[in-house]
Structure formats: structure tokens, C-alpha cells
Amino acid sequence: MNVLITDKQKAAQVILNSGEEFAIVKNPDYIFEEYSVYPLASKLSSLKDIIGIVMDMDGTTTTTEDLCIHSLEFMVRKLSNKMAKDEWMGLDHFIDLPFVIGNSTTKHIEYLINKYQNKFKLDKIKESFIYAVLWNITYGQDKQRKEEVKNNAKNLLLTEMLKDEKIKYLRNSEPSDIEIKQVQLNYFYDKYLEKLPEFKKEDLVRIGIDVYYQRYHEILQKIKLGQGSEISKQVFGVPNKHLITAMKGVEIFLPLVKGLLGDNVKYVIDYLIEEYQKSSDKPEINFDKSIVTNNLINLSNYFIKRPVKIAVVTSSIFYEADIVLSEVFKVLIEKISKTELPTECKNILISKFEDYTKFYDAVITATDSSEIRLKPHRDLYSIALYQLGIPKEYFDKVIGFEDSESGTIAIRAAGVGCCVAVPFAHTSGHNLSAASYIAKGGLPEVLLKENLFIKIERG
Ligand SMILES: [Mg+2]
Structure with missing residues (x-):
């Protein structure tokens, strides 16, 4: 059955059977349906396996x-x-x-x-x-x-x-x-x-x-x-300020999950810890460097065998996202060049960062949908999961990253239960209760403290 016209009791029953927790989204005034109702995927705090990452652009990957x-x-x-x-x-x-x-x-x-x-x-x-x-x-x-x-x-x-x-x-x-x-x-x-x-x-x-x-x-x-x-x-009022820059840790996070770092991740542990310490409001942690290094090497090598697919998902239109991502990938190259990574590894990363369209497996923008279907509606994330070729039964092997209230709701409404909020100054006032984890220390916290929520065997 694709369509059934029915009474409100039966319609309510369909909604009741579709989930335990819901998001009720108010539509603009010119839309007939006053609210859209979405069942939310149950929150997931850890994954046994990971095949995909869906990630917001502004505030999560970049700051515009x-x-x-x-x-x-x-x-x-x-x-x-x-x-x-x-x-x-x-x-x-x-x-x-x-x-x-x-x-x-x-x-x-x-x-x-x-x-x-x-x-x-x-x-x-x-x-x-x-x-x-x-x-x-x-x-x-x-x-x-x-x-x-x-x-x-x-x-x-x-x-x-x-x-x-x-x-x-x-x-x-x-x-x-x-x-x-x-x-x-x-x-x-x-x-x-x-x-x-x-x-x-x-x-x-x-x-x-x-x-x-x-x-x-x-x-x-x-x-x-x-x-x-x-x-x-x-x-x-200041020249040479990067108007578009990268969020903390992106330059390490992206190549790591693509399996491009391997053991070399050990050269950027201090750097990640420094980046972590720069976040305000984060949990105070004294990282045991040998444990963190060991965990991250395992994680990094895991991705060599199984690089994940990554989609960037933004409510900006394509024209904007194209300029912003092109700029931010230039910044990633600059940042990688300054790290302690071995030259050979740096060169590989720099060549991978030369073209964001080749780096990502999918780039989803508002242009792929319509202004009235943007976050907190699930559409952009649903399109991303579809383009990554991840079927519904594997949504529990996906992590979503967002910095905003509407974004975290959109991720869970699209069926992804492992939804990580990476709030920053501008979205710190948002209600991020839809997220399964709030990482005030951003991506460095996700890597250093949570090992990307993946429970893998050591060795
Ligand atoms: Mg955002």
C-alpha cells in the first residue's frame, strides 16, 4: 500500500506504531499542514561497527x-x-x-x-x-x-x-x-x-x-x-582573517576515518589534545597519553581496512556550499602542513584535500531539496544516506554530527540514532537534547575521549 485515505484514529495509530519519541516540526504559514511529525530513531551511545558518517557543514565542519x-x-x-x-x-x-x-x-x-x-x-x-x-x-x-x-x-x-x-x-x-x-x-x-x-x-x-x-x-x-x-x-576590521575556517580537529578527523592516517595518528595526539584544551566549557580531562595513543592507533588502523563513506549535509544552497567547502579545504591543507605528520603522509593528505568533491562521497545541499524541507525536517539527511548507498537496516552503523538543535533533530528523524552534537559559541544556547552525546570539546573530544563511540577489540 502506498496511499490510504483514512480517518484520524487510524492515522493516529500509524503514528503511534512508528516510534517511541517524536519531533513535531512547525511548518511555515503558507504550508497547509501546520506540523510535520517525525518518529526519531532511538538514541545510540556506541556502535559495534561503522560504515558511514553524515556531517553538517556550518558550525560542524566549518565556520561561516x-x-x-x-x-x-x-x-x-x-x-x-x-x-x-x-x-x-x-x-x-x-x-x-x-x-x-x-x-x-x-x-x-x-x-x-x-x-x-x-x-x-x-x-x-x-x-x-x-x-x-x-x-x-x-x-x-x-x-x-x-x-x-x-x-x-x-x-x-x-x-x-x-x-x-x-x-x-x-x-x-x-x-x-x-x-x-x-x-x-x-x-x-x-x-x-x-x-x-x-x-x-x-x-x-x-x-x-x-x-x-x-x-x-x-x-x-x-x-x-x-x-x-x-x-x-x-x-x-581586521585584514587576513580567514572568513571561512575549519572547526577544531576536522583536518585530523576526516583523513582518519578515511583510513589515510594509520599509525601516523600518533604524531598528532599532542596536537589533538591542544585543540581539545582550547574549547571552552569542555569536561576537564587529564588524558593518559599512552592509553589515548594506543586507542587512536587501533581506531585509525581499523579505518585503513574499512574506510567509511562521508556525506556533508548542509541547509546552505549549492552555490554557497561550493565556495565555502573549496575555501575550507584550502584551510585544511594549511593546517595539515603545520602538523608533525611525516612528509609523505602530509603529501598524501594534501593531494586528497585538493578537491572536496572527490574527498566526500556525497555533498547534499539545500539545492537538493527545497527551503521548506530543510533541517529540522529529515530530508537532507535521508537524501545523504540514500546517496551513500546505506540501507535502513544499517542506519545503526552511521554517526551523525551537528552543532544545532534543528540539525540534531534532522539526523534522528532520518533514522540515525548515534547523533553527536558539537556545539560551539554560536549554538551554545541551542537545545541539543535530541543528541545522543554532546561533545563540548568538539571532534577532538569525540576522538580522544570517546574513540568515536566504536567498541573495537584492541590489537
Ligand atoms: Mg550547523
């Missing part, structure tokens, strides 16, 4: 959070015309951050619009929207995003603008200059600002999303154009 937060704040600044710090201090890192990290972009924007709408200026909302539309048409690289922006423009009565002959002339002759000049903008503002209708709440959310993505994509493109240092100075 600073950039996302900047772009969200920028959206509020633009719509309220408070671009300078002395006009508005910016997002409250204690109160706002838990609501603008780790969920879907729509949810983040909805929160900010609800909270800051009273600051917004109507003329600035209109100008910002027109700018976002024009920028996307002119410089946007993500096809799907471009289509969404065009669609929003049509819904907000800008069809005529989309056909305007002058759009052809927006592109600057300097390829590294990806901003639209004020003089060109004025033409569009004069002609089209008054065409925009009165905005409803859902229109504001759409506009907020377009303004946010415009800024975020502009920065990503600048990073791609090699202007990362310049933009880091502009955004964070």
Missing part, C-alpha cells in the same frame, strides 16, 4: 557563521537605514544569536523581521529590494536563487523592470568590481520604486531573504575573486 550573522545584520541595517554602529549597535549576540543560527534562512529572517520591523523605513525596504533584484540579475551566480529573485520581483509588480533595456548596461567593465553604481541605480529607483505595492508580512520576509542573500553572495564572490582580505577588513 560570522559571515551569515554579518549578512543578517546587514539586512536589518539596510531596511532600517542604520548602516553605522552608532545608529544601531547591531544584533544582540546573547538574545538574537540562538534564533539566527542553525535553522533555515527563512526562520532566521522571520525572527529578525518580527523583532526589528518597527525600525524599518518603507523607502529603504523598496530601494534594498530593487538593489537585490538588480544585483542578482547582473552578478548572481546561483541559477535557482536568480529564479527566486525574479519570481519575487514579479510577485511584487516589477515584471516591467525585469524587461528594462537598461539592465544590459549594469555590469561594470572591471570584472573584480561587482557592485552596481549609484548613478545606474538612480534610474531604476526613479522609475520603479513607486510601482512596488504595499507590503504584507510574507512579502517582507521574501524581501529580507533577497537582501540577505545578496550581501552574503556578494561577499562569497569577493572571496572567490581573491578579495577575502579586503572584505575581512571591511566587515570585521
